[in-house]
Amino acid sequence: MGHIINGKQLSAEVLQQVAADVAALKAELGVTLGLAVVLVGDDPASQVYVRNKVRQAGEAGIRSIEHRLPADTSQATLNALVDSLNHDPKVHGILVQLPLPDHLDEDDIIAAINPDKDVDGFHPLNVGALAAAQPGLVPCTPLGCMIMLQQAHGNLSGKHAVVIGRSNIVGKPMAALLLQASCTVTIAHSRTRDIAAVCRDADILVAAVGRPELVKADWIKPGATVIDVGINAIERDGKRKLVGDVDFVDVAPVAGAITPVPGGVGPMTIACLMKNTVTAARKQLSDIQPAVAVGQS
Numbered sequence: 001m002g003h004i005i006n007g008k009q010l011s012a013e014v015l016q017q018v019a020a021d022v023a024a025l026k027a028e029l030g031v032t033l034g035l036a037v038v039l040v041g042d043d044p045a046s047q048v049y050v051r052n053k054v055r056q057a058g059e060a061g062i063r064s065i066e067h068r069l070p071a072d073t074s075q076a077t078l079n080a081l082v083d084s085l086n087h088d089p090k091v092h093g094i095l096v097q098l099p100l101p102d103h104l105d106e107d108d109i110i111a112a113i114n115p116d117k118d119v120d121g122f123h124p125l126n127v128g129a130l131a132a133a134q135p136g137l138v139p140c141t142p143l144g145c146m147i148m149l150q151q152a153h154g155n156l157s158g159k160h161a162v163v164i165g166r167s168n169i170v171g172k173p174m175a176a177l178l179l180q181a182s183c184t185v186t187i188a189h190s191r192t193r194d195i196a197a198v199c200r201d202a203d204i205l206v207a208a209v210g211r212p213e214l215v216k217a218d219w220i221k222p223g224a225t226v227i228d229v230g231i232n233a234i235e236r237d238g239k240r241k242l243v244g245d246v247d248f249v250d251v252a253p254v255a256g257a258i259t260p261v262p263g264g265v266g267p268m269t270i271a272c273l274m275k276n277t278v279t280a281a282r283k284q285l286s287d288i289q290p291a292v293a294v295g296q297s
């Protein structure tokens with residue numbers, strides 16, 4: 001049985017560091033960090049995630065400013081809200097919970113967020129910064145996966161990493177981060193030929209494809225590290241159950257280390273949102289107070 005990477009425990013450690021950073025910024029500069037959380041509509045899963053984000057912000061000493069808008073909110077109204085948050089000095093981070101209702105243009109809303117406050121790391125300028133290995137805000141899920149990998153593996157240099165999935169939110173930024181860590185990176189997707197053979201060559205396998213229990217034991221090189229980003233609700237034995245993109249029971253005996261679902265990548269995503277809020281605030285505060293030393297960690 002491979003080592004189980006405990007996302008709950010690791011996220012608690014990340015949050016503890018965030019809380020210390022938030023307290024230090026308060027002590028040094030008298031600033032309380034603010035995170036604006038925008039939720040449009042009543043998607044039940046999004047409501048849970050937003051509730052958890054607001055709760056964990058509070059635990060870290062970050063003031064959250066919640067905006068819950070009805071499902072029929074217009075693009076103009078949402079853009080106007082984002083614009084007002086961009087200009088509010090008490091707001092250091094802005095996140096718009098995804099998915100948005102179908103009539104709204106997600107790309108347009110993301111592009112409207114001030115990139116310095118874009119704590120999701122989805123703005124095209126942050127996407128470009130990551131691709132060019134420049135400083136910027138990095139999407140929370142891939143950032144959380146990297147923290148888990150570094151804990152499980154130490155140095156990632158020279159490892160063959162395979163990322164299954166090519167989404168803008170997870171697959172592509174994950175591949176960019178692994179490349180920055182000097183991995184040899186392959187992105188596999190629905191058109192990849194003999195995907196099982198490609199995955200079997202991976203020292204690190206990241207599954208972010210949204211297909212319940214797609215990855216089986218015979219896709220895994222013995223001893224490989226497996227990071228499961230999938231969160232899929234299925235019915236089994238008449239009960240609702242959350243499973244990942246990896247068949248955990250099948251794969252765990254072959255893997256060297258593996259993340260569970262739930263309790264793996266999910267909690268790290270929220271912890272990294274708080275970490276990004278500190279990163280964003282430090283940048284904003286050092287831009288307006290260049291003479292003041294703003295601590296780094």
Ligand SMILES: Nc1nc2c(c(=O)[nH]1)N[C@@H](CN(C=O)c1ccc(C(=O)N[C@@H](CCC(=O)O)C(=O)O)cc1)CN2
Nearest residue numbers: 049095096097098099120140262263264266267269270
């Ligand atoms: N603006 C954003 N929207 C979305 C993001 C995002 O990073 N930014 N990611 C996902 C949803 N998400 C955060 O928003 C998220 C999903 C899941 C979890 C989590 O902790 N999952 C738990 C299980 C939860 C459950 O019981 O239902 C786990 O894996 O243990 C956290 C955050 C899409 N939208």
